[in-house]
Amino acid sequence: MVSAHIDLNAIDFGALGTWMDGQGLPGGTFEHVGPVTGGTQNIMVRFERGGASYVLRRPPLHPRAASNEVLRREARVLAALRDTPVAAPRLVAACADETVMGDAVFYLMEPVRGFNATVGLPEPHAGDPAIRHRMGFEATSALAELGRVDHRGLDGFGRPEGFLERQVPRWMGELETYAALDGYPGPEIPGLEETAAWLERNRPRSFSPGIMHGDYHLANLMFAYDGPRVAAIVDWEMCTVGDPLLDLGWLLATWPAPDGGGMLTGHVAGLPTAGEITACYTALSDRDTSAVDWYAVLACFKLGIVLEGTHARACAGKAPKDIGDLLHATTLSLFARARSFM
Template sequence: MDGQRLPGGPLEDVEQLGGGTQNILVAFRRGGRRYVLRRPPRHPRPKSNEVLRREARVLAALDGTGVPAPRLIAACPDESVMGGAVFYLMTAVDGFNATTTLPEPHAGDPAIRHRMGLEAAAALAALGAVDHVAVGLADFGRPEGFLERQVGRWMSELESYSSLEGYPGPDIPGLDGVASWLEANRPTSWRPGIMHGDYHLANLMYAFDGPRVAAIVDWEMCTIGDPLVDLGWLLATWPDEERGELSGPIGIAGGLPSAEELVARYAEGSDRDLSAVAWYTVLACYKLGIVLEGTHARAFAGKAPKDVGDLLHSITLGLFQRAHAYIAS
C-alpha cells in the first residue's frame, strides 16, 4: 500500500466479511479510508490466482463506465507477496444483499421490492452495453464460437461426474430433449460483450435508502461472450411462487416484477436483439442444472453432504421443468 502511495498508518477496524464460498474478503481502514481486500482461499485452487488477476482487470476496466461495481484501488498480481496468493484492494460497498437480509424500507414496501427487480435488469443492461474493446478487454475471452460450444461443453461436464464412485448417473427427465432443442434453435447472430457469468440476486448489493443496485459483486466467472446469457441466467434463477424461499428474505417477501417486466426493462437500456430470450433462459436452466448436479454426484461419493446434494438435485429437476415450460411457450 505504501508503494502505491495510499494513505499510511495502522490497519484499523479489520473484519472478515461473509459472502461467497471460496475467496476471502477482509474489510479494514487505513489513513481514514475504507478498503476491502480480496484474495483466494487459504488453500488456493489451481486457478485461484489467475481468477483474481482477471477480476482485478475487469474492475479496473469498468471504472468510469457507470456499471455499478466495486472500484479497483490497487492490485498485487505478484503471488509471492502474500505467501502464494494474488490479492487486490477495492472500494467498500455501502449496501446489503437482499438474499440474506431485507431492511426497511425495502421489507415493508412492495413497490420498492418491485423496483429492485427492475434495477437488477437495468444494471445488467448497462454491463451489456459496455464496449469491451474500448475498455481494454479485447483479449479477455474467446467469443468466437461461444454459443456453439455451450451445449457440448456442459454435457461433457455432466458426463464427467460418472467418474465419482457410487454416482449412478444423472436422473434428469428431459435432459436430452433440452439439449437437442438448444442445438436446433441456437441464435445465428449475436454481438460479443462483457458477461458477468453468474448474474442473480445473491450477487447484487442494494442501496440502503432505496431500490438502486449499489454494486454487482463476485466477478470470478466474468468473460467475453454473449451478454444475453446473463439475462437468461437472471430469468432462470428469478424467484417465483414455488421457489421464493430459495432466494431468502426478498424471495419470501415477494412483490418482484415478472420475467416479462425484467426483459422489458433490460430492453430499455439495450439495443440487443431479444427475440431469442427464451433460448438464453433455457440455456441457463440447462447449464445451472448441470452445475448443481455436480454436488449431487459428489454426495454419492461422500464428498458433499447428502442433504445438500438432494436439495440441489431437486433444484436441478425444477430448472429442467422451467426449461421445458419456456420451450413449450
C-alpha cells in the same frame, strides 16, 4: 486492532502494508479489521488505513487450482469497469504477483454500502411494495448498463468467437466427467437430452460480444439502503467476454416465482414478473431479445449441470449428502423451468 475472527495466516499485514506503500496508498497502522461475510469461498477482509477504507479479496488458504487466475480475471474486469456507470465494486489496486502474500494474488476495492435482498430486507424496502417492485427493474437496468460497456480493451479475455456453439457440448462434456466419481449413478435428469437437442436446434445465429458477469442473480446484487438502486454487482468469479444476453437468461432462470418459489434465491415479495424483466431490458438495450427464451433455457441447462456436480461428489462421499440432495432437487427444478421456457 485485529479482530479475533480473522485468520492471521490468511493476511500478511506486514507484506500488505509494504505493497500498499509501493502503490502510493495512505500509510499507517491497520485499524478496524474484520471479516466480510457472504456466500463466497474467497477470503474478504475489511480494514482502514491512513483514513481510507478498503476490502481485500484473496483466494482461500487452500485454493483451487485456478483460484489465482480467477482473481486476476476479476481484478482485470473491475479495472475495466472502474470508470463506467456500471454498479461494480470500485477497484483500488490489484497485486497479480503471487509471491507478495503467501502464493496468493489479491486486490483491494472500496467497501460497498448495501444489503443482500435474499437474506432480508431493511426499511424502507420491507414496508414499501413500490420500492420492492422497483428493485427488480433496477436489477435489470444494472445488467443492461453492463451490456453497454465496450469490451474491446479486454483483449484475450474470454473467447467470444463460437461462444454459443460451444455451450451445449461444453456442458454435456462436463456432465460426462462426473461418471469418474465412484458411487454416482449417472445423471438422472428428466429432459436432459431433449433440452440439449432443443438448444442446438434453436441456437441464435449471431450475437454481439460483450462483458458477462456469468452468475447474474438476485443473491449477487447489493441494494442501496435508501431505495431500490443496485449499489453493486458482486462476485465476478465467472466473468468473461461472451454473449451478455446469457446474463439476462440467467436472471430469468433464477428469478423468484410469484408463488414464492425460487432458484437459488430467496423470495422477495412484490418483484416484477419475468415478463416485465424482459420488457424492461428490451427497452433499455439495443440488443435483440427476441430469442430470450433460448438464453433462459441455456442458463437452466448450464446451471443445472454445474449443481449436479455437487450431487455427484456427494454420492462419492466428497460433499455433504444433504447438500448434494438439495442441489440435485434444484437441478431437476431448473430443467423443469427450462421446459416451461421451451
